[in-house]
Amino acid sequence: MIVRILGEGQFDVSDTDMDGLNELDAAVERAVDSSDVEVFTAALTALLDGVRSVGVAHDVDSLDESDLILPPSDASLDEVRQLLGDDGLIPG
């Protein structure tokens, strides 16, 4: 799987590593639903750290699409909501 962390680039993550990441992902999702900022920040940091540690940087000059796109590490809860909403994702 190719996972993109916005603002950082793409990572190759093996399918076996995805199980662990899915758990971290579920934690972030719960935090977004519960609107708990502190829990959200901690969960997002854990998820992105997970991707960086198991993932390998994808070829920088490849033109491959990612399978999964994650928000930037310093994204706020509101920003993530905005990214998931209908406007503001791709400027211009």
Added chain:
Amino acid sequence: MSLWQRMTLIFRSKANKALDRAEDPRETLDYSYNRQVELLTKVRRGVADVATSRKRVELQVNQLEQQSTKLQGQAQKAIEMGREDLAREALTRKSGLTSQIGDLKAQQAQLQGEEEKLTLAQRRLQAKVESFRTRKETIKATYTAAEAQTRINEAVSGIGEEMGDVGLAIQRAEDKTAQMQARAGAIDELIASGALEDVTAAPGDDITRELDAMSSTSDVEAEMARLKGGSTPPQAIESAEDGGDILESEPVSEPAADGNEGGARP
């Protein structure tokens, strides 16, 4: 569907919609390439803008630090002259500056971070644009319009995602820079309005004025004493306060270290 799968789909559909307009699919290649080059220009400009803001904040930090050092020197001098009230005033002003300096340094670090992020984004986009250009020429030379469609779609969507990412990075950097520019502007205004200037501006500020006045008085007294007493060396500031002493006292065994120091210390 997980949150990020949803986000991925939204991101991708927006990236593709932006490029989905050419009649001949091969025109899409050129259209996309032009947009990429535009975006590269924009990200370069973004890096330059953030760097300019960072330098402005650095300049302000330097200015305030100089002022802070100066106030420290004034406090020291005031103590030496037995003026605790002036020393207290100087230290109070200095502590106000210290918190401003702390805020500015935090901003400076944040801008530095944005600058690094954008520089990396620029490098990533540059590599992908190069790669896209090569792919574009190959597709144009090798395939008919119908055959090329799939390959064009692949290339265009792949780079479309990168463009969306870089575009977002630029927007975030612009937002942050705009916030800090507003604060930096407020500090410039504060300096210009004199709120800080009183504390700091070269020889005009009140503490300096008062210390200078005291120094020159004691310098004059010391000089007078020297003239009257022949070889009497300059007296210490303390003894200058009651002038009669100077004439009566024996020449002091060791000359006062700061008897003829007029200006603020660096």
